[in-house]
Amino acid sequence: MSLHDLEKSFQDKIDKEIKIEPKDWMPEAYRKTNLRQISQHAHSEIVGMLPEGNWITRAPSLKRKVILIAKVQDEAGHGLYLYSAAETLGSSRDQMIADLHSGKAKYSSIFNYPTLTWADMGAVGWLVDGAAILNQVMLCRTSYGPYARAMVRICKEESFHQRQGFESLMVLSKGTQAQRDMCQDAINRWWWPSLMMFGPTDSESTNSDQSIKWKIKRKTNDELRQQFVDMIVEQVKILGMTLPDPDLKWNEERQHYDFGNINWEEFWNVVKGNGPCNKQRLAARNKAHDEGAWVRAAALAYAEKRKNKLKNKAA
Amino acid sequence: MNIQIRKFYYGDIPEDTAQVGSNHSTTNENAWPLWEVFIRSKQGLDHKHAGSLHAADAAMAIENARDVYTRRQEGVSIWVIESKHVHASNPDDAEMFYEPASDKIYRHPTFYDLPDELKHM
Numbered sequence: 001m002s003l004h005d006l007e008k009s010f011q012d013k014i015d016k017e018i019k020i021e022p023k024d025w026m027p028e029a030y031r032k033t034n035l036r037q038i039s040q041h042a043h044s045e046i047v048g049m050l051p052e053g054n055w056i057t058r059a060p061s062l063k064r065k066v067i068l069i070a071k072v073q074d075e076a077g078h079g080l081y082l083y084s085a086a087e088t089l090g091s092s093r094d095q096m097i098a099d100l101h102s103g104k105a106k107y108s109s110i111f112n113y114p115t116l117t118w119a120d121m122g123a124v125g126w127l128v129d130g131a132a133i134l135n136q137v138m139l140c141r142t143s144y145g146p147y148a149r150a151m152v153r154i155c156k157e158e159s160f161h162q163r164q165g166f167e168s169l170m171v172l173s174k175g176t177q178a179q180r181d182m183c184q185d186a187i188n189r190w191w192w193p194s195l196m197m198f199g200p201t202d203s204e205s206t207n208s209d210q211s212i213k214w215k216i217k218r219k220t221n222d223e224l225r226q227q228f229v230d231m232i233v234e235q236v237k238i239l240g241m242t243l244p245d246p247d248l249k250w251n252e253e254r255q256h257y258d259f260g261n262i263n264w265e266e267f268w269n270v271v272k273g274n275g276p277c278n279k280q281r282l283a284a285r286n287k288a289h290d291e292g293a294w295v296r297a298a299a300l301a302y303a304e305k306r307k308n309k310l311k312n313k314a315a
Numbered sequence: 316m317n318i319q320i321r322k323f324y325y326g327d328i329p330e331d332t333a334q335v336g337s338n339h340s341t342t343n344e345n346a347w348p349l350w351e352v353f354i355r356s357k358q359g360l361d362h363k364h365a366g367s368l369h370a371a372d373a374a375m376a377i378e379n380a381r382d383v384y385t386r387r388q389e390g391v392s393i394w395v396i397e398s399k400h401v402h403a404s405n406p407d408d409a410e411m412f413y414e415p416a417s418d419k420i421y422r423h424p425t426f427y428d429l430p431d432e433l434k435h436m
Contacts, residue, residue, distance in 0.1 A: 021406065023403070023405070023406045024406050025406075025407075070386075073382075073386065074386070077382070077383050077386065080368060080383050081366060081383075084366055084367045084368065087349070087367075092346065093346065093369060094346050149366075150366075153366075157386075157387070296345070296347070296371075297345065299347070299371035299372075299375065300345065300347060300371050302371065302372075303371040303372035303375075306372065307372075
């Protein structure tokens with residue numbers, strides 16, 4: 001089959017909603033885009049453990065501590081599901097980890113913001129996980145089979161993350177003035193970075209958008225962002241808190257909420273490595289990996305030794 | 316083929332806008348092998364493929380599988396097998412391999428037209 005025919009039958013499969021599996025023929029750009037996207041997604045889960053791990057030892061009660069530990073453990077699991085999916089595209093785990101640690105590979109910029117108070121744990125769960133879920137629900141139907149399966153698994157577990165976040169904020173919102181202030185402050189700091197999580201606006205978009213055509217993505221950044229805004233504006237009312245955007249108002253004609261301009265300069269700055277915690281996050285990842293090297297080597301040596309022992313016994 | 320992806324999405328920051336870090340080389344010889352994980356969700360059901368993970372040996376693979384794939388009571392039994400031992404059919408052969416079955420409709424019960432009066436069949 002010629003390359004043209006292969007591409008055509010590939011696109012036919014996509015159009016018929018037939019999932020692409022690892023050993024199927026796929027255009028190189030499809031493979032690369034998926035690999036980049038899935039590995040970035042995996043890195044985001046792993047780096048995402050850091051801002052929350054920061055609060056495990058200082059959680060205000062045993063209940064909140066076990067919830068937070070369970071959530072952070074989930075993120076580790078999600079990272080593993082995604083690394084496995086990415087490995088089916090021909091990259092190795094070691095290569096991806098090396099790319100993350102050298103700064104070559106990216107992860108979601110949101111995790112380069114600091115978690116300053118306990119209320120941030122609630123705000124991260126509600127807003128950051130809330131934004132991630134919208135994206136992930138869409139990705140459950142992505143065209144690459146292993147990615148879609150990983151996302152289904154992740155979505156099943158992620159809903160608890162958002163709910164525990166909102167519940168934790170609800171407790172603060174009914175507390176003392178200091179607790180209410182802390183709740184509002186966390187919302188104020190996380191709102192705009194959460195909106196940025198959906199990525200740049202679609203204004204430069206063309207109809208020939210390959211990612212949509214290949215059904216890697218099924219909604220544009222702006223569609224998802226609007227969905228998020230509409231959802232959160234209603235939810236924040238239940239907390240009795242406000243969102244830090246004076247331009248936020250219902251648009252009868254669009255049947256959506258209008259919102260203010262996003263500071264894209266800040267977004268690109270953080271992406272390029274100049275956010276408040278970029279260096280700290282990468283340093284923490286590198287330290288953990290380097291200090292764990294002897295454990296990985298020891299486990300392998302032990303497995304090797306036992307294998308030889310079994311062999312000798314059999315002989 | 317000349318397909319370029321210029322636009323990008325949440326969780327997908329293109330390489331050229333991303334800052335490129337220092338050079339590195341990757342060594343794979345120290346990597347833990349890859350294992351496929353199969354989980355029985357409850358007694359009486361088949362083990363089903365759940366995913367894969369890296370582990371130094373089978374015991375660690377089972378422990379890791381427990382931590383990664385059964386945090387919410389998803390299983391009562393785990394099988395692991397090193398991925399390199401899995402043999403698979405080739406998707407390129409799918410037509411030749413599976414097609415012959417599609418014209419044998421007489422293998423299905425609905426092929427046989429029987430009177431409505433006939434019960435319990």
